[in-house]
Amino acid sequence: MNIIDTVLNDFFWRALLGGFGVALIAGPLGCFVVWRRMAYFGDTLAHSALLGIALSFLFSIPLNLGVLITSVILAMALLLFSRNKTLATDTLLGILAHSALAIGLVALSFMPEVRIDLTGLLFGDLLAMNRNDLLWIYGGAVVILTLLSVLWRGLLMSTIHEELARVEGVPVERLRLLLMLMFALVIAVAMKMVGVLLITALLIIPAATARRLANTPEQMAALAVVFGFIAVAGGLSMSWYLDTPAGPSVVVTAFTTFLIVYGSAGRFSASSSA
Amino acid sequence: MDEPLVDIKHLTVRFDDRPVVDRVSLTLYRGDIITIIGPNGAGKTTLIKAVLGIQAATSGHILRAKDLVIGYVPQHLSLESTLPLSIQRFMLLSGQPLAACIAALERTGVGHLLKASVHHLSGGEQQRLLLARALVRKPDLLVLDEPAQGVDINGQAALYDLIRQLRDELNCGVIMISHDLHLVMAATDKVICLNQHVCCSGHPADISHDPAFIETFGRPVAESLAVYHHHHNHSHDLSGNVVGTGHPGSATGHGECNHEHH
Numbered sequence: 001m002n003i004i005d006t007v008l009n010d011f012f013w014r015a016l017l018g019g020f021g022v023a024l025i026a027g028p029l030g031c032f033v034v035w036r037r038m039a040y041f042g043d044t045l046a047h048s049a050l051l052g053i054a055l056s057f058l059f060s061i062p063l064n065l066g067v068l069i070t071s072v073i074l075a076m077a078l079l080l081f082s083r084n085k086t087l088a089t090d091t092l093l094g095i096l097a098h099s100a101l102a103i104g105l106v107a108l109s110f111m112p113e114v115r116i117d118l119t120g121l122l123f124g125d126l127l128a129m130n131r132n133d134l135l136w137i138y139g140g141a142v143v144i145l146t147l148l149s150v151l152w153r154g155l156l157m158s159t160i161h162e163e164l165a166r167v168e169g170v171p172v173e174r175l176r177l178l179l180m181l182m183f184a185l186v187i188a189v190a191m192k193m194v195g196v197l198l199i200t201a202l203l204i205i206p207a208a209t210a211r212r213l214a215n216t217p218e219q220m221a222a223l224a225v226v227f228g229f230i231a232v233a234g235g236l237s238m239s240w241y242l243d244t245p246a247g248p249s250v251v252v253t254a255f256t257t258f259l260i261v262y263g264s265a266g267r268f269s270a271s272s273s274a
Numbered sequence: 275m276d277e278p279l280v281d282i283k284h285l286t287v288r289f290d291d292r293p294v295v296d297r298v299s300l301t302l303y304r305g306d307i308i309t310i311i312g313p314n315g316a317g318k319t320t321l322i323k324a325v326l327g328i329q330a331a332t333s334g335h336i337l338r339a340k341d342l343v344i345g346y347v348p349q350h351l352s353l354e355s356t357l358p359l360s361i362q363r364f365m366l367l368s369g370q371p372l373a374a375c376i377a378a379l380e381r382t383g384v385g386h387l388l389k390a391s392v393h394h395l396s397g398g399e400q401q402r403l404l405l406a407r408a409l410v411r412k413p414d415l416l417v418l419d420e421p422a423q424g425v426d427i428n429g430q431a432a433l434y435d436l437i438r439q440l441r442d443e444l445n446c447g448v449i450m451i452s453h454d455l456h457l458v459m460a461a462t463d464k465v466i467c468l469n470q471h472v473c474c475s476g477h478p479a480d481i482s483h484d485p486a487f488i489e490t491f492g493r494p495v496a497e498s499l500a501v502y503h504h505h506h507n508h509s510h511d512l513s514g515n516v517v518g519t520g521h522p523g524s525a526t527g528h529g530e531c532n533h534e535h536h
Contacts, residue, residue, distance in 0.1 A: 035357045157367050160353055166328045167346040168368070168411070214358045 011127060015236055018129040019250065021137035022190045022202065023228025025144045028221040029186055030207035030228075032179060035159050035217075039204055040090055041078065044097035045183055046199040048074045049191050050104030053121060057114045058107070064136050064188045071184035074100065079177065101196075124195030124247025126236065133192055140189040144182050151175060156217055194247040205254040206231060209261050230257055277339055278303050279415050279447045280325055285334035287320050294320045296471040297334065304414070307441055307448040309458045312468035313490065318451045321468065322417055325449060345408030345446075347418040351392065351400055359392045361403060370410045378410035379403070382436065397424025401433060409440065416440065418450035422457070430457055455491075467491075 033042050049067045056066025074096065081092055108116065117125065148155070158165040158172045166172045187199055194202050210223035234257075235250030242249075280302045287295040295317040302308055310318050323329035324336060326346055353359065361384075365375035379385045382402040387395070395403060401421055408416060421437065422430040434457050441448050452458045458465065458478070466475040467487050474486040481487050 035354050037354065153367060153369075159357065160359065160364065160367070161348060161351060163323075163326070163328055164346055164348055164407075167326050167344055167417075208356070211356050211358065215360070216358055216363060220358055 011129070012236065012240065014131070014134060015126045015129050015246065016233065018134050018137050019126060019193060019232030019236060020229055021134070021141050022186075022193050023206070023232050024225055025141050025186050026190065026202050027206055027210075027223075027225030027228050028148050029144065029182060030203035030205075030224055031210070031217065031221045032155065032159065033183075033200075033203045034207045034211070038183075039200060040093045040097075041180075042183060042187075042200040042203055044078070044093045044100070045071045045074060045180075045187050046191070046196050047097040048100035048104070049187055049196045049199075050121060051100045051107065052104075052188075053116070054104050054107035054111070057111055057116075064133075064191075067191055068184060068188035070100075071187050072181060075177075075180035075184050079180065119245075120195070121191070122195050122197050123245055124191075124193050124198060124250075126193045126246035126250070127239065129192060133189075137189045140185050144185060147178060147182060151178065155179065194250055198247050198251050201251045201254065202228065202231070205251070205258050209254070209258045212261050227254065227257055227261075230254075276303075278337075279339045279342060280449075281337040282325070283335055283337075285321070285324060285336060286332045287317070287324060287329060288332040293332075293470055295324065295468075298468070298472055300466065300472075302415070302447045302449060304445055304447050305441065307438065307450070307463045308466060309462040309464070310449065310451045310466050310468050311453070311455060311458060312473075316468045317470050318468055319419060322419060322449060322451060326417055339414065342415060343411055343413045345411050345413030345416045347401070347404045347408045347416070347421055349419045349423055351404060353392060355393055360388075361390050361392055362388050364392050364403070365407060365410060368407060368410050374410050375406075378406040381409060381440075382406040398426065398429045398433070401425055405433075405436070405440075409444075413444065414446050416444075416446050416448045416450075418448070420451050420453060422452065422454050430454055434458075 033039055048070050052067035052070030053063055055070060056063045059066070078092070078096065081087070082089055087095075108114065108118070120128065154165070154170045154175050157168065157170050158175055162172055186203070190199050190202060206227035207220065207224040209227045210220045214220035214223050231250050231254035234253035236246060238244055238249040238253060239246040278301045280300070282298060282300040285295055285298045285300075286293055298321060300308070310321060312318050320329055324331055326344060327336075327338070361379070362372070362375065365379065366372065368375070370378075376385060376388060379388060382405045384399055384402045384406065387399060387403070392403070401424070405418075405421070408418075416437070418437070422433050425433055434454075437448060437450070440446070450462075462478055464475065465478050465481050467473045467481065467484075467490060469490055473490055474481055474484040476484070
């Protein structure tokens with residue numbers, strides 16, 4: 001009995017630790033997704049992750065690596081395509097997002113010898129997180145947080161006004177590329193946790209919740225991390241006690257927090273102005 | 275001193291083989307105010323983007339003075355409301371110390387807004403903030419893209435006045451785009467009328483007689499400008515004294531000016 005408890009605790013704590021790691025990077029990156037209106041872009045990269053998984057099996061490389069490479073290639077392709085303005089960006093993203101998802105699904109169906117849990121890929125399998133996944137998450141977190149803190153001023157400036165930033169010597173294009181690479185990395189490490197279809201939610205919802213309470217960009221990023229922690233802890237507990245799927249539970253918790261914060265902050269400001 | 279800040283020679287910018295800026299040459303020295311006017315789609319914004327160095331030239335070349343610091347005042351600050359940002363923070367992002375930021379804001383008349391959010395500014399406040407943001411970098415060259423857009427008519431005159439004062443204080447060069455023909459004529463040293471190519475250029479008083487100018491803007495506009503400029507020469511503080519201080523002789527000048535506006 002005691003041994004089983006320890007084991008259960010172990011994977012629960014592993015999941016919690018991994019979730020916190022993802023929240024740590026999804027918070028500040030999610031702020032940029034919200035500020036730069038890149039939600040659809042995030043979705044596109046996330047959907048391409050499934051293609052990455054198929055390719056990983058094909059070339060027998062680690063899943064995270066396959067996903068990372070695919071999203072990096074897709075991010076580059078988007079950057080190139082978006083310079084050619086024949087198609088509106090959202091149309092282009094829509095084409096690539098769903099094509100990547102569909103190609104991924106079709107490719108996987110050609111590999112009957114590969115036994116994979118499709119639901120887990122689409123909606124996440126937080127509780128199956130292993131030590132290797134944790135290594136990816138915290139490795140990714142160190143890289144992304146370091147990059148963000150070094151590039152923060154330039155990223156912020158080019159988000160506020162791209163041309164002004166460019167005139168002031170901010171390497172806008174290079175920063176955009178780096179930001180896209182960071183998105184690719186966060187998708188590669190977060191995919192296992194919330195799944196391909198829900199990653200964008202983890203980026204956007206905590207950041208949007210934080211917006212209600214923040215007065216500076218940095219506050220918003222920090223609060224987004226806190227709300228990410230709450231979502232992960234709440235979602236995992238929900239999954240544990242109610243036996244619900246972990247990924248969707250995390251998103252449901254994030255959404256509930258969002259509703260509570262917007263509801264109560266609205267009441268607060270209404271009563272303070274009265 | 276005699277070295278130009280910007281020297282443009284036969285600059286051409288093409289989009290899809292269509293020349294947007296066609297063999298434009300332009301030289302700007304310290305202390306100059308050059309205003310670019312022209313119909314919509316004349317390539318005004320493309321030209322100043324080339325000056326700013328954010329638009330590549332198809333042919334021709336642009337020489338900028340060594341270590342030229344450019345202060346850019348864009349048309350708008352269209353910021354996502356999801357990004358919480360105070361004016362103080364926006365100014366500090368220039369990398370300049372707080373004291374300099376406050377001084378710049380006070381110089382453009384929005385010092386009281388230091389702690390305010392950038393999201394709830396009026397058109398005039400926004401333009402003054404952007405001007406302060408350009409100013410705080412102590413620019414050698416000030417580039418403004420329709421600085422008076424969204425500013426009411428009294429504010430426009432004051433804004434152009436401020437730009438002129440800043441030119442004197444910083445001893446910088448100024449290039450701006452403007453649609454406010456009347457105000458431009460009063461506030462500038464040299465006007466360039468752009469319609470892909472430079473259709474005419476020169477001193478404001480002369481340009482309104484230029485056949486090319488009349489062809490681009492039509493005779494009524496040209497005539498009204500000529501008249502306006504004439505009056506302006508004789509009642510120079512009119513623009514500053516719009517609120518009726520009973521300036522002798524300003525009544526007729528003002529009345530006629532209003533008349534020509536319509």
